[in-house]
Amino acid sequence: MATEESTGLVFHPMDQFIVRPLFGDGPVHWYTPSNVTLWLALAVLAVWLLFVVGTSGRALIPSRIQSMAELTYGMVHKMIEDVSGKEGLRYFPYVFTLFCFILFANMLGLLPKSFTTTSHIAVTGVLALLVFLGVTILGFVRNGAHFLGLFWVSSAPLALRPVLAVIEVISYFVRPVSHSIRLAGNLLAGHAVIKVFAAFAAITVIAPISILAIVGMFAFEIMVAVIQAYVFTILTCVYLKDALHPAH
Amino acid sequence: MFSLLQQTAPAAVDQTIIMVPADQTAEVVVAETETIVVTGTDAAADAAASAVGMPQLDFATFGNQIFWLVVALAAIYLILSRVALPRIGRILGDRQGLMTADLAAAEDFKRKAREAEAAYDRALAEARAEAGKIVAANKAEIDAELKAAIAHADAEIAARTAESERRIGEIRESAATDARNVAREVAAELVSTFGGKPDSGAIDAAVDSRIKGAVQ
DSSP, rough: OEEEETEEEEOOOTTGGOOOOOSOOOOTTTTOBBBBHHHHHHHHHHHHHIITTTTTTOOSSOOOOHHHHHHHHOOOOHHHHHHHHHGGGGGGHHHHHHHHHHHHHHHTTSTTEEEEEEEEGHHHHHHHHHHHHHHHHHHHHOOOOOOGGGGGTTTTTTTHHHHHHHHHHHHHHHHHHHHHHHHHHHHHHHHHHHHHHHHHHHHHTTTHHHHHHHHHHHHHHHHHHHHHHHHHHHHHHHHHHHHHHOOO | OOHHHHHGGGGGSOOOOOOOSTTTTTOOOOOSSSSOOOSOOOEEEHHHHOOOOOOOGGGGHHHHHHHHHHHHHHHHHIIIIIIIIHHHHHHHHHHHHHHEEEEEEEEHHHHHHHHHHHHHHHHHHHHHHHHHHHHHHHHHHHHHHHHHHHHHHHHHHHHHHHHHHHHHHHHHHHHHHHHHHHHHHHHHHHHHTTTOOOOOHHHHHHHHHHHHHHOO
């Protein structure tokens, strides 16, 4: 059960994920400004602060913030170039948008009392579907029917190829699922665990351990926030590579 | 268990939920009007009311999330692609260009320095050769002058020596003549003093023979 009255412990690890209207108490329509809206807007603001305000000096010798913006740019740029090849650089703005959004949403979600937009399957699902549809359409537009060669493992023995093709097709369509659930699941689990530890802090005897555990978990969650943004982006680059060069 | 509560919770928002003892099957009675029958603790009541189980699976909020997500992504995309990325790209390009130019300039300076060093070395070698030549020329000149001077000095010395020998000869000659004369006079005086008659011929012969022996 979720609660235990006898020990005074109250567990609401999932309450932090509830979508609420920002103003008033009414129902959440599609256009209602909600806490999702607020934290998405803050992510946009953070992106704007780092990449527009931070680089407004256009300094030859960068300031610290400009340096961070440049390093992020350089990292994603190099990632696309390494993974997807030179042609992939045409899609750099899209990939960079994904990376920045996920990174900032993850990091903002770590603020106490905040709302983690990327812990919602609705959000990560849309992100993953955008990548999936974008890459699939791009693959067919650029390569036509040759894109189907992605599923035909020409290096395997002929007898095995149909079997492998079925497996390849299944794995291709599972991509958006794993892509989105990986991100949402990681964040959801970490945040819920922190909440559970926080509830234990109500008991005096356990409180120090609980607080230490929260500190440890929080550090771990910072790592997860960055790594998941990185993983999502690099997988996007891998899928992009498949669309650009479908041959096995 | 969570999911059970989730299903019922949205329906029971405005109503009180009453449950039988916590670990038994929850018997949730939702009255259409507002009366609720309660048995057992209401421990789980606020859990059911506040936690919607997995808010991630509350499809009612999907439209809201997706709409605002698309708006946010569009905003981020516009900010990045219109302003930030071209700007950062330009900054990095400028820096790269400047660094390349600086490196090229440094390479140029290095080359110039090497050329200057070579020119200096060449000039130094030339100056050394020139100096050597001048030294050799001067040496030859000085040698010639020195030889000339030595020859001149030798001639002078020889002339002087000859002159000196001549004069020594003259002096010796005159000294011998004087000595003969003195000897003759002294001999004539001596002869006359002893009462003899000085015979000049005899005296001359005697003196000459004596002097010959002495002077020779």
